Amino acid sequence: MSWQLERADEAKSPTPGSSAFDDYIRRNVMMTRLEDMVAWGRKNSLWPFNFGLSCCYVEMATALTSRHDLARFGSEVIRGSPRQADMIVIAGTVFRKMAPVVSLLYEQLLEPRWVISMGSCANSGGMYDIYSVVQGVDKFLPVDVYVSGCPPRPEALLQGLILLQESIGRERRPLSWVINDQQIYRKTPDPVQRDLRRADRIAATEIRSPDEL
């Protein structure tokens, strides 16, 4: 679904004699397919679940506060109950004692639901290759976006959220359990940011020295 905003003083107002009708329609009427609109609605109102395990939760909380403001991206309300939330951010290390709890909470999240794995510990166990830590939350949960960092900066979490939103915008869910098969259609597997940015990184030659502010 494509739409755009124009500044009021820059927009050319329709003058009589020119193709005003098409212009008028373009500026006031939006045509789209139902599935696109539903996907747009879903992606721009991802309500996170109030869930945090460890140090990454502090950075997630920082992302929710005024400086970084996750609410701009639609994650306005943090829900206390999993049944009212769309998205769970596994922020922090997944401990063996906590894993059954996380799994229970994930099951209680109502569809449609998405999982962002935040931080190295949730991605793969991180630097904690130790007896009491599960080596990655994807051992028992399906993950949509992995945000790397220890802890990831709030900006990194925002980027992860934007990637998730774009991915949700591209997916199609069945209309009804009565008529379709229960498959979630995703067009292509999502690309890894590392591969996308490799060319830029290799081309960079200036690295700022840490000796000066």
Next chain:
Amino acid sequence: MESASQTLDALRPFLTYFALVMLVVITMLALSYVLGQRHTLPAKSIPYESGIISTGTAHFRISVHFYIPAILFIIFDLEVVFLFAWAVAVRENGWAGFVEIAIFILLLSVALLYLWRVGALDWRTQTQRQQLHTLRGPGGVTNVRASTEEEA
């Protein structure tokens, strides 16, 4: 009969409204039943208690700790019922009625004042009251002067 068709005419807006409301509600329920996906997972039907399975049920004998405010509410609610009854016929009752209702309200206010002073409206727990008594001073830091604020 004539009066029957008259009443039917008078009722027609209500019936139309009622039918429309039922239509909207049934559409919403039917659509939400039919649309979307169906998933059944074992944890979905159990109550949410911070991720742990709860101990005991929700049906048990609750202590009637707040019965005093409940009873007081009943009493003052009935007072309001009488006030409503008087308010509907305020002009007919005239000044005599006003004086009577004022006496009524005054008596109940005296009762309320008594309850307030005797502490029936204070639902604090025993421990809360005890620990409030042990407080010394207004609270806060006692040994640092506000000299640091003068510096800044």
Next chain:
Amino acid sequence: MESTTLLEMGSADLVEELSLRFDDEIVAVQRYCDGIPVLWLSRSGLRQVLSYLRTDASLCFEMLFDLTAIDERVRTNRQGQPPSDFTVTYHLMSFSENCDIRLKVALLQPDLSIPTISDLWPNANWYERECWDMFGIQFTGHPNLTRIMLPPTWKGHPLRKDHPARATEMEPYSLLQEQREVEQEALRFKPEEWGMRRESATSEFMFLNLGPNHPSVHGVFRIALQLDGEILIDAVPDIGYHHRGAEKMGERQSWHTYIPYTDRVDYLGGVMNNLPYVMALEQMAGIVVPERVKVIRVMLCELFRIASHLLFYGTYAQDVGQLSPVFYMFVERERVFNIIESICGARMHPGWFRIGGVAQDLPRGWDKAIRELLDFMPARLKDYDGMVLNNGIVKRRTQGVGVYTTRQALDWGVTGAGLRATGMEWDYRKQRPYSGYENFDFEVPIAVNGDCYDRCAVRVEEIRQSLRIIRQCVDNMPPGPYKSEHPLTTPPLKEKSKLDIETLINHFLSVSWGPVIPPGEVTMCIEATKGLNSYYLVSDGGTGSYRTRIRTPSFAHLQMIPQISRGFMVADLIAIIASIDFVMADVDR
């Protein structure tokens, strides 16, 4: 070091007194480089000696600071120590006389049992449970010896030397449906195990999980509540949901590569957590750091103290009901993080201190941002005072709630602002100054009521005192090297390693293999953001630690929650939890 001579002087007579009185119970006496006397006791004489030390000795030890164990089965350098397979260590602290003593009991397999001391010091309860969980040592007479850190279904005792450390050395993790049900059933609260009745004469009680996933418990912490309507009859805190095995990780990492793990123990404290660890190593290795290093360390620690207390302030206000102040405080935290990032390179977990110094010198222009912060903060703190501390509703909700006396605090092992709010003016930075704190001019705020409001007020005043210390650091930063030139400094000064082959070899070996710290034991304690944080390191002369014991303040604080919240309502419990200022990684490590 001045502090060690004080300790030695104070406790020399005590050791004599004990040796005379309990001659047959004391097996050996030792003294390590931190100056704390270590007495080895026989198991039968343990309770006698400990109760004597608690009440009757010339020096009374009010607090059981730490109780832990060491698996000595593969330790090679044990000169002067009696034979032992498992050593249980008791660290007692005297606040009135400002000295410590350490008592050890040697246990031989297969008889790994020892009498409990949870009736002498109430806070021994959880420490003994942790020892049982980690080592398998039975404490006879303990009211409820169950696992505390690990799930109830765990088999084995992790800190034993024969238990695998890495998750990759164990079977790959999977969570199938049946397994989850078993685990959840094991986690479920059973009131009978804790001696709770299900009903009173007139009503039944509700057992509610203020569970691991709850916004008010500040992390993965669970309290099982026994409620009569709204009033709390009893509570059982359940920890271990955040157990990351930091102590076992110490045995797997070298002395140098363990530094990032210390950062994440109190994840709001950042570099402040590196400090006791590197100071302990420096004491064992005999490294003396330059003055500039001390002042840089103090400055960064105080910056992190401000950041941590601001977060506490914001979440405290949020839990009591004010949803706005937390946003303002987080903006201040961003300022502090900007400074820390420009100096250390990372926001939350810099891991910037090194053995023998700090990682790099301060960048040019470092003081500008700090001076701006110092000018800006007092006015903001005044605003927050008006918003939070002077707010009538906050006062009504927090004054008189969760009160405890100094005696109770010492019994339960409470340190830090929680102790100072009861009226005891005791700050480790003043009592036993470390890292140059004796040169700084600051006050130690106290309050007298010991309720939630006072704990918050004390921490707010500590922010002001930290600003004062930072101003003194900025004004008086001494010039000089940012690392010591001692050979065990890891990694050594870069300039030297580029010119000198021995230094280069040293650099390579200490960064890859690890610096070889001479054998010994040391305890180093600091006044961290949450209370007294101490590292007890045992070195066997290797490149890594033999045993790393992290005594964290929040572990003791959480134990006290049922004590101070019985008879209150659930909303008061939330205020109490908010005022304790704990971090789950600090509790479970």
